[in-house]
Every structure is written in structure tokens, then in C-alpha cells.
Amino acid sequence: LTHGALALTTxxxxxxxxxxxQAENHPDATTFPFELARIRLAHGTRQRHTQGRKTARHALTLAAEAFERLGAVTWAERAHAELRATGATVHASSAHxxxxxxxxRRIADLAAGGLTNKEIGERMHLSPRTVSSHLYRVFPKLGITSRAALRDALGRLSDDQKV
Structure with missing residues (x-):
């Protein structure tokens, strides 16, 4: 933890x-998986800014995987966002x-089926703005940035559930 803090502040x-x-290779680092993942996220972010996108992918991937295993969804989303910034393809996990x-999920399914926010709102007795708000929260959870990617992302999630 000390080396991680020193790395962040120097x-x-x-x-x-x-x-x-030193922080990532310390013999006791795996004893603290959440802290190690946060250090790897910070390291990957710094590498992306200073050494290039490809260099950062390894640390960011390790961080994202650890956050997913720990059920730290918000941290996993942050790591996935950093990974996307490196140009890596990020697939949604079953944790999402x-x-x-x-x-x-229902709104995402209807939107993937081609319905507009207004049509979804009419079916679910919601305002189009509420539908939009739900979709705004769904996109990062699925690791996508557009409505057009919804169908494929939901399909991957369904495939993950079958395993």
C-alpha cells in the first residue's frame, strides 16, 4: 500500500x-486483492498517459478482472472505461x-428490438425521459456506447448465462 501511494504521488x-x-510484486500483494487492483488501475492509467495505450492494457486487464471477481462493479466499469480508452475491445461480463x-434489462431488450424511447415508455407506462435515463445507466454496464450495440451485448450476456 505504501509503494502504491508513493507511486501515485511522485x-x-x-x-x-x-x-x-514494488507494490504489484510484493509477496503479500495478493493478500489485499482490492487494493492491488486499485494500484493496477492507477498504474495502467498512468501508463496509458505516459507510455502509450498498448503498454497500459495488461495492468488494466488485470485490474478489471480482479474487480469483477470481487463484485466491485463500479470499479470494474472504471477499469473497463480505461481499457476502452486504450482501444481494447471490452466485453460485458455476467457480473454486469x-x-x-x-x-x-426489459428496457434494454425493447430498445434492442428497435423500439423508440416513446414506444418503450408507452408499453411500460414510463416517460420517454425515464426510458432514456435507464438506457444511460445500461450502456456502461454492458460496455457499449451506442444503441446499435445493444442487441449484440445482450446476446453475449445471454450466452454467458447458459455457461
Whole structure:
């Protein structure tokens, strides 16, 4: 934890990399999986900004996987956002499905079927603005950025459930 904090606060990139390396490779690092994942997220973010997108992918992938295993959905979403910024393809996991409420899932299914927000609202007795708000929360949970990607993302989630 100390090396992770030092890595975050040092202005010298060489010292930061050394501290990240010490934090990630400490013999007791795996004893604290959440803290290790946060350090890897910070390291990957810094690498993306200083060393390039490809260099950052490994640390960010490890962080995202750890957050998913721990059920830290918000942190996993943050790690996935960083991964998307590196140009990596991020697939939604079954952990994200659990994060969808029944209403979000229903709205996403209807939107994937081609219905407009107004049509979905009429079917579910909601305002179009409420439908839009639900979709706004669904997109990052599914790791997508457009309505057009809904059908494929929901299909991947259904495939994950069958496993």
C-alpha cells in the first residue's frame, strides 16, 4: 500500500514505475486483492498517459478482472472505461448482468428490438425521459456506447448465462 501511494504521488515517472513494480510484486500483494487492483488501475492509467495505450492494457486487464471477481462493479466499469480508452475491445461480463435491474434489462431488450424511447415508455407506462435515463445507466454496464450495440451485448450476456 505504501509503494502504491508513493507511486501515485511522485512526480518522477521513473520513481513511479519503480514503486508500482514494488507494490504489484510484493509477496503479500495478493493478500489485499482490492487494493492491488486499485494500484493496477492507477498504474495502467498512468501508463496509458505516459507510455502509450498498448503498454497500459495488461495492468488494466488485470485490474478489471480482479474487480469483477470481487463484485466491485463500479470499479470494474472504471477499469473497463480505461481499457476502452486504450482501444481494447471490452466485453460485458455476467457480473454486469447481475448489475442490471429487471427494469433496465426489459428496457434494454425493447430498445434492442428497435423500439423508440416513446414506444418503450408507452408499453411500460414510463416517460420517454425515464426510458432514456435507464438506457444511460445500461450502456456502461454492458460496455457499449451506442444503441446499435445493444442487441449484440445482450446476446453475449445471454450466452454467458447458459455457461
Amino acid at each position: 512526480p518522477d515517472p521513473t520513481q513511479a514505475d519503480a514503486h508500482y513494480h 448482468l447481475a448489475a442490471l435491474t429487471w427494469q433496465e
